[in-house]
Amino acid sequence: MSFTQRVSLLFFVLLGAAACDPDVAPTLPLTGVLYESNFSAGTDGWKADFADYSTANGDMQLRSDWTVLPKPLDSTRRSIMLSGMNRSDDLFMYLTRSLTGLQPNHDYKLVFGIELASPYATNSFGIGGSPGSSVYVKAGASATEPKRQLINDFYEINVDKGNQAQGGKDVLVLGNIGAGEDVEQYTLINRNNADAPLTVRSDSNGQLWLIVGTDSGHEGLTTLYYSRIRVTAL
Template identity: 35%
Template structure:
């Protein structure tokens, strides 16, 4: 459950004032939630999909709440890592947002901040380690889960595939940082601008929605990142 201690929740009220040169950037009663993972995991848990369940061990799937690596070690974040051995691997965190109006319909925008040591411009098996690994965000009334589909685990919501978004997830960008492949590696923060999700959300009777933070890999080797911040805005329709 999102608590007031960890999630900043603001009710954004637009005031139309005569004579103003600008216009409001947020409609009346939009709900904005910000999660700063330096302050704790805030109910977010990890999951993995798009791999054969019987072969999980060789994917070396790892997640947890950790201190950031140098030079950012004074802060913490949600760590997730895995080796893509099947042309595709989806790694994610999900977290609940509670006390929303049941039955309300919202359009949703989302943004995240990550910490990544993957440089730009490298060549890798299946794709580049930076530009062929995509960050996604989603919001759903249904809890996002990895469920059996034949011999594989697949998501129970439409997240798209690699560089493509889905009905419940939007692509925010890739994991390449500001350094080039020929330079020494260094962990850096990378922020992604807020983008709208393609499909509105209808809040479930229990008043809960789920925020999804995903990493969709087309690079056939190890990817490791930290999620350090996430924001989502629900705008009434």
């Protein structure tokens, strides 16, 4: 066997080994849909957490679950439910997961498309703010894993999400959870940042952390169901 033949054989052996290695992540496109899920088979790696409240706030009734959509919506569809009592007037309820297989150290312009079920009227009134128009849908990404941390008896998140109606470096405001005028039942709504894509750089391993949630100015109970999340690179 000639030297050239040996090199070619070695190349194909290594290529085949890489293809069979489960630790080798597939390469995602530089543009187009990077991620999408309707949670039909599970939470798809999303983890729920809560921030922006004090240990002195008492029972916040913080809950999360993988469950069916609430009535009168299609009960054959699955979703991730987040619920919390905003005793701090600033509760952030969020989901996060990693996204791998990206180009390392590459700037991506991301557009999030979020479908969720909300029963709160846009023109509703409540303590501290409207249950519909004072609870803001947010989405973003970071090369740093979003984590809740306890600082001086206050739980806060380690990425820049802004506050309530204001976005931050890592997280943008996509709108509020108002489902329409005089709404009294759960209704599917869609929010996106198509008019203001988020630019974020992947880490050296080609990874980003996605984050989706709500930032509340309404001092009451909010219960939402996330039924679809889509992330597109422009």
